[in-house]
Amino acid sequence: MTAPCVVVAGGHSAGHIEPTMNFADALRGLAPTARITALGTVRGLDTRLIPARGYPLELIPPAPLPRRLNRALLQTPGRLRDAVLAAGSVLDRVRAEAVVGFGGYVALPAYLAARGRGLPIVVHEANARPGVANRLAARMTTHVFTASPGVRLAHATAIGIPLRRAITTLDRPALRAAARRRFGLRPDGPVLMVTGGSQGARTINAAVSGAARALRACGVQVLHITGPRHVVDVPDGDPPYIVVPYVDEMHHAYAAADFALCRSGAMTCAELAAVGLPAAYVPLPLRGGEQRLNAEPVVAAGGALLVDDADLDPAWIETTLLPVLTDPDRVAAMSARAAAARSVDAGVVLARHVLAAITERRRSGPR
Template identity: 85%
Template sequence: MTAPRVVVAGGHSAGHIEPAMNCADALRRLEPSAEITALGTVCGLDTVLIPARGYPLELVPPVPLPRHPTRALLRTPGRLRDSVLAAGAVLDRVRAEVVVGFGGYVAVPAYLAARRRGLPIVVHEANARPGVANRLGARMTTHVFTAAPGVRPAHATAIGIPLRPAITGLDRSALRGTARERFGLRPDGPVLLVTGGSQGARAINAAVSGAAPALRAAGVQVLHITGPRRVVGVPDGDPADSPYVVVPYVEEMHYAYAAADLVLCRSGAMTCAELAAAGLPAVYVPLPLRGGEQRLNAEPVVAAGGALLVDDADLDPAWIEAALVPLLSDPERIAAMSARAAAAGARDADVVLARHVLAVVAERRGHAG
């Protein structure tokens, strides 16, 4: 096969960009000559995350789609027209053979521009509740993939979320010693990893730092990723006894996962997928917004016995002392949850999706021939 020409469209948030880049990486592993172009906008993390992964980025005007009737909705048709024209110009210039969309501001113009040109469209939806962009894209193609079974539309195929090989191939036991040394943690004893996502979560930060005395008294070490703009002071106590390590951000999360025995975190789609793939049990605190979307993301691994759910309003130092400390002090229960989380995870979604994209290109060329 001569070099396939692929455009990936997934922008604005890391939850859209990361699966797109992971799929692109898998495409290059399967077909090193593949010419891959990423569509993005100046809104969000596109201009930061995509160039860092080594892919050419083409910018088009962002088109946020209002979820409810507002004045912004009246301005949408004009903005959408301009963005579709810009996306179409990119597709023509790179001679795209397929568009692979992951949702976000850039996906709708990419889908519409592709349809106008008769290009095949592949859609991947990471969330349990599809967004506006991918609901529209799914109507334009039979090539629709989701993270979990039961996600609309009915013709979608559940494959998981494309993840980095550093996560899917992680041997937590083998890396544990190195990872704990990296963060200044003891090699023995339970470690609680705390994270509120890339920006942190005030409620989680406050609850865990407030529970520091109880965690230390139980011999629990803490690796607390606060978020780059959030400040959490190191709680009082002897750090040589049970270290409480505070960092604003971790670039290579597989080290944090290897160091941990349990994670307390939000339940974004990428987080749920990564933790399950790594076989790392979690206590999920869904963001109490977006119609309960994050709760839906966590429910499959919770049902499998690999995680627990606690409402944001119920998370406080007292809950951590009453529920989390006993769990961290029970290695047999932690091990059982780890096995169940791993069984619920998907580790090959990047390759499965990339192979399908290449098959779509081959089919299109066959028809053209």
């Protein structure tokens, strides 16, 4: 097969960009000569995260889809038209053979431009509740993939979420000692990893730091990733309570930990299941309960706990979480159940499907 040319569209937030780039890595692994171009906008994290992964980025005008009747909604048709024209120009210039979208408002212009050119459109939805762009795209194509079977999209096949190879191949026991040294943790004893996502979460930070004394009294070490805009002041003591603002390579944190306390974004749930790390999920109390839906399958499987943001405080950690953290048999059982909820390597599955769609189009000729 001659070098395929694929345009990927999944920008603005890390939740869209990360699976997009992971898919691109998987595609390049199967077809090293593939030409992959990413669409993005100047809004959000596109210009920071995408070039850092080594892929060319083409910018188009942002065309967000307001969910309320306001002035921005009245301006949407014109903005969307401009974005579709810009996306189409990119598709023509790079001679795209397929568009692979992961949602977000950079994806809809790409879908519309691809449909106008008769290009294969491949859709992946990571969240339990699909966004507007992917709901519309699912009506344009039969190539639709989701993270889990419960996602309601036409023609959908559940495959999981494309993840980094460092996650899908992680051997937590083998890396544990080195990972703990990396963060200044003891080699023995339970470790609780705490994170509120890339920006941190005030509720989680306050609850865990407020329970620091109780955690230490029970011999629990903490690796607390606060987010770059948050400050958590925990006195030095033993066992270690390590506070860091951000971790670039999360597989090291996963390897160091025995349990996690975190939000339940789609990527977080998929990564923790992939590495078999049990968790207490604290869904973000916004977006119509989307994060709760992401966590429910692994919770139902017995691999995680679920606590509402409003109920999370130091007392909940002391009375509910600590008995779990200090019970090695229960943690091991939850780890096995979390791992059982993981999916196959979705990036490779998706990449193979995209290559097959391109091959089919080449055989049948452009429409």
